[in-house]
Amino acid sequence: MFELVRETYRYRELIWALAAKELRIRYKRSTLGFLWALLNPALLMLIMTLVFSTISRNLGIHHYSVFLMSTLLPWTFFSQTLSYSVESIVSNGSLLKKVRLPKLVFPVAALVSNVINFLLSLIPLLVLIAALRFPLHWTWIYLPVPMIGLVMFTLGVGFLVATLNVFYRDVAHIIQVVLSAWFYFTPILFSLDFVAPSYRWILRLNPMLYVLNGFRLAIYYGMVPSIASLAMSLACGFFALLIGLRVFRRYESSLVFYV
Amino acid sequence: MSSEPVIRLTDVVQRFRLIRDRPDTLREAFTKMFRRRDDFQLFEALEGISLTISKGEVVGIIGRNGSGKSTILKVIAGIYQPTSGRVETVGKIAAMIELGTGFHHELTGRENIAINGMLLGYSRREMRALESQIIDFAELGDFIDSPVKQYSSGMYMRLAFAVATEVYPDILLVDEILAVGDAPFQEKCMLRMRNFTASGNTIVFVSHDMHAMRNFCSRIILIHNGKQVDDGPPDRVIARYEELVMRPADALRT
Numbered sequence: 001m002f003e004l005v006r007e008t009y010r011y012r013e014l015i016w017a018l019a020a021k022e023l024r025i026r027y028k029r030s031t032l033g034f035l036w037a038l039l040n041p042a043l044l045m046l047i048m049t050l051v052f053s054t055i056s057r058n059l060g061i062h063h064y065s066v067f068l069m070s071t072l073l074p075w076t077f078f079s080q081t082l083s084y085s086v087e088s089i090v091s092n093g094s095l096l097k098k099v100r101l102p103k104l105v106f107p108v109a110a111l112v113s114n115v116i117n118f119l120l121s122l123i124p125l126l127v128l129i130a131a132l133r134f135p136l137h138w139t140w141i142y143l144p145v146p147m148i149g150l151v152m153f154t155l156g157v158g159f160l161v162a163t164l165n166v167f168y169r170d171v172a173h174i175i176q177v178v179l180s181a182w183f184y185f186t187p188i189l190f191s192l193d194f195v196a197p198s199y200r201w202i203l204r205l206n207p208m209l210y211v212l213n214g215f216r217l218a219i220y221y222g223m224v225p226s227i228a229s230l231a232m233s234l235a236c237g238f239f240a241l242l243i244g245l246r247v248f249r250r251y252e253s254s255l256v257f258y259v
Numbered sequence: 260m261s262s263e264p265v266i267r268l269t270d271v272v273q274r275f276r277l278i279r280d281r282p283d284t285l286r287e288a289f290t291k292m293f294r295r296r297d298d299f300q301l302f303e304a305l306e307g308i309s310l311t312i313s314k315g316e317v318v319g320i321i322g323r324n325g326s327g328k329s330t331i332l333k334v335i336a337g338i339y340q341p342t343s344g345r346v347e348t349v350g351k352i353a354a355m356i357e358l359g360t361g362f363h364h365e366l367t368g369r370e371n372i373a374i375n376g377m378l379l380g381y382s383r384r385e386m387r388a389l390e391s392q393i394i395d396f397a398e399l400g401d402f403i404d405s406p407v408k409q410y411s412s413g414m415y416m417r418l419a420f421a422v423a424t425e426v427y428p429d430i431l432l433v434d435e436i437l438a439v440g441d442a443p444f445q446e447k448c449m450l451r452m453r454n455f456t457a458s459g460n461t462i463v464f465v466s467h468d469m470h471a472m473r474n475f476c477s478r479i480i481l482i483h484n485g486k487q488v489d490d491g492p493p494d495r496v497i498a499r500y501e502e503l504v505m506r507p508a509d510a511l512r513t
């Protein structure tokens with residue numbers, strides 16, 4: 001874990017350059033360019049609000065769009081980062097075979113570029129909140145805490161799938177299926193209160209629950225989570241990172257023979 | 260030139276798994292799944308290589324295709340961790356196993372200089388300081404701010420060569436570097452490489468251009484089937500190589 005921090009720091013310029021390159025390529029040659037980073041979540045919000053406005057009225061959730069976006073945006077960050085990380089080592093295979101590089105720069109760069117994307121997506125959310133005259137809670141300042149949990153968790157799973165995908169390319173396909181199932185298994189469109197109490201324990205097995213709970217409480221309810229929930233969110237992130245990093249380190253030196 | 264060793268390989272063995280065949284059908288894939296372990300065979304690319312290269316030397320590695328030349332470069336560079344044996348190096352290594360590795364087609368020449376430099380282990384600031392020299396050397400002029408996908412292949416290679424050599428690493432490892440550009444540019448490259456070693460930097464490179472090798476190398480290593488066959492002055496080793504190439508193919512294990 002310490003090594004991760006040290007190597008990330010040592011190669012910060014390269015990681016930054018790779019992340020910037022990824023973003024620049026993602027938006028280059030489109031007329032609106034970087035605006036898409038803002039437009040994408042904005043349009044998503046618009047669609048979601050229109051689609052779910054009736055449902056939300058029936059459920060009695062005010063400003064369902066804010067309720068939804070408070071967890072959907074971090075979730076999108078998670079799933080998008082994984083889609084990038086899973087291919088990050090394989091797609092840079094020709095590079096790895098020709099230049100000596102610490103392989104961790106690729107999953108980390110995938111994370112960094114998506115963190116930037118995520119932070120940009122908060123801008124349309126703020127616009128939405130202002131437009132709806134929804135209160136901007138002071139608990140926004142608490143957001144860095146669930147963010148740390150989310151980043152650790154995402155990076156951990158990212159390392160794991162990026163490594164596995166080198167040996168079994170099926171992983172890249174499987175992860176997409178897993179992510180879409182996981183999405184419905186996570187309280188994003190709904191909240192835990194809508195689930196029958198006898199089934200809630202199943203959802204509590206979901207490590208994403210705790211982290212997303214932090215986001216929703218802070219953005220939508222203007223509250224901070226309980227110490228237990230907070231501890232769970234950080235612990236899930238920490239263990240995911242520990243396991244992901246372990247697996248990655250274990251196979252790091254042989255990856256080049258399989259990419 | 261000093262005889263301070265900067266690269267030392269001791270009994271380096273590099274083994275690869277060769278995947279025998281890919282399953283074509285789903286059924287094959289399923290049956291293969293249960294005997295995954297039989298899917299590959301071991302291939303020894305390097306069978307115990309030992310060599311020492313000293314500071315300021317220009318060493319060429321020759322051999323037929325698939326003899327293990329590039330594998331040696333990759334082992335020295337640390338890209339491959341050898342199956343057994345030891346690799347020791349002193350100083351900063353820049354490995355350009357293929358010129359232009361890491362160039363991104365959508366990015367401009369200038370952006371690629373920065374990224375390429377960082378891939379070689381240099382900082383953004385160091386690269387910025389060298390930027391104008393690199394552009395001059397590569398003779399790119401106004402093209403430097405266009406995406407490299409619009410470059411001619413000659414421009415592309417010139418830029419790649421300029422980046423790899425302008426940083427003056429202690430050890431430069433290159434594969435087929437001499438096939439860059441037209442005659443005047445090649446002349447310039449040769450001069451650059453000479454300056455390079457005159458200032459105490461070491462070059463190890465792989466090439467099939469025997470003429471250039473003879474002109475340029477102080478020492479040549481001949482590799483055949485993963486084994487070191489000869490190591491010494493260019494004329495002698497190249498003669499050995501030509502003899503080896505002349506032999507009928509069926510006399511060789513390849």
